[in-house]
Amino acid sequence: MQSNPTAPLTPALEVLRLYRKNDFTLCDALSSRLEKDPQKLFCIYAGQTYTWQQFHDDVNKACHLFKNQGIKKGDRFGVMARNQYAHIVILFALSKLCAIMVPINPDFSVGEASYVINHADLFGLALDEHGIDNALLAIKEKNLNPWLISLIQTDKQATQTIPKFKELLETMTPQAPLATQALPDDTCIIIYTSGTTGFPKGVMHSQRSFILTGEAFVERVYLQPNDRVMIVLPMFHMNALFYSVSGVIASGCTMIIQTRFSASEFWIQATHNKATVVNIIEAACNILKARSRSEFREDHHLRCAYGVRQSAQAAFRDEFKVPYFVSGYGMTEIPGVTCSPYGGLQKAGSMGPEGKHPDPEQTWAKCKVVDDLGQEVATGQVGELIVQTPIVTQGYFRDEVQTEQAFRDGWFLTGDLVTCDEDGYYTFVSRKKDIIRRRGENIAGAELDRVILEHPNVAEVATIAVPAELGEDEILVAVVLKKDLHMSHQDVADWCAQKLSAMKVPRFVIFLDALPYTPTNKVAKAVLRADASLRQKAVDLQLKK
DSSP: OOSOTTSOOOOHHHHHTTSOOOOSSHHHHHHHHHTTOTTSEEEEETTEEEEHHHHHHHHHHHHHHHHHHTOOTTOEEEEESSSOHHHHHHHHHHHHTTOEEEEEOTTOOHHHHHHHHHHHTOSEEEEOTTTHHHHHHHHHHTTOOOEEEEOOSSOOGGGTTSOBHHHHHHHSOOOOOOOOOOOTTSEEEEEEEOOTTSSOEEEEEEHHHHHHHHHHHHHHHTOOTTOEEEEOSOTTSHIIIIIIIHHHHHHTOEEEEOSSOOTTTHHHHHHHTTOOEEEOOHHHHHHHHHSOGGGOOTTOOOOEEETOOHHHHHIIIIISOOOEEEOEEOOSSSOSOEEOOTTSOOOTTOOBSBOOOSSTTSOOOEEEEEOTTSOBOOTTOOEEEEEEOTTOOOEETTOHHHHHHTEETTEEEEEEEEEEOTTSOEEEEEESSSEEEETTEEEEHHHHHHHHHTSTTEEEEEEEEEEOTTSSEEEEEEEEEOTTOOOOHHHHHHHHHHHSOGGGSOSEEEEOSOOOBOTTSOBOHHHHHHOTHHHHHSEETTTTO
């Protein structure tokens, strides 16, 4: 382990003040850090290293490449791939042109990919070997014609006609950096997240949001310029981009990009790359906790893990010897809302108090817990969490109705039920919205309802969350069959597997004679969720494998 992981750390504000102030655009934030030490290590990926200067040069080449191709302000460019160095190059190059990156889950089914690619109206799309097959089918299905580039590292027959991004950059002759018209409030990222309508919503964020969130993350985990942040969470999610990547930019430290989370390789990767900070989710923490200690490396350098919740804190502290862990609350629409303080009071099961920015002059998130009428509830009482924050989403792409419904009097409505104690610590109680949180992903129950109802034998269906052994949720579907028609529990899962990604295939299936309904004739999912016996009665398809 590192020689002194608990040594005094430079306060977050002093870390930010090591660099000149930037204008809250990605290109100027990069320039301000580059000026300090251009030869400093910026990224480790796939056995290769990149300095800040090399990253800047790659961004410049990509910027010229995209401009020559005709990308302009407001255009959307998708990246449907597992984590790569190219994600970061593409994001910063697009932002300089005032264009927008749309990261897409490479494990999406054809239907899911088709919806996002079509809805985002992509100018171009970068693909790796994990996303390419379904993406090409989706493009053909919708008769689309985006400019395609390949992020595949090895030769593959299907991509011979698709130019490789790396080779395209190598053909670009050195040119002076392009002038930019980028402004802090230009949209730079659209992340699609599941919504209660059953269709993903495109959450828009500005360049200012990206930079501010990274600066606040310096405060959250006390990022230092000599830190090495290991990225294991997917770059089609908020956490990896807005916390890890932006945190590296803000602190001027180094990122270690892993293609994906691997429990068996986690400690080897952390030790080999001398990682000091990692972001992780509860399910991954519990997987590490449950695995053989023969995989653990005592000589790791990790001093802080973000996202370690109560179920795994003892293991990380006492067995894995990670001295600091913090956990908080945020959504794709409002990252970095609350956080347990680094080295401060940790309350079991709590999401912590309201977070803060290193600069006391920079306003940050304000929270309220309210009843259905919007009135604040008493301390300790359950209510919906509503939030005001400078890094709130700019809205949902091409969805004015959902954007309007997400806000009330300038407050974002989270749809999550929480309590707040006398110390200002918030604790999650349950979800008000019909969202299932499974292995770090948001899944809309309404989406599964819609897909399962397409089966000719199904009359009614309700998809709900039930507790998972490793934290977060598992999926249970309650099905009412049409009269005199039959199907097995496995048939329901197989139908979902044909239509959806593996993450959304239900684990539990139960057949009922009827579903409960509310007075307004909606399925009363709250009644189903409150029935503790439902899971015991359902067939666990995981046990049948």
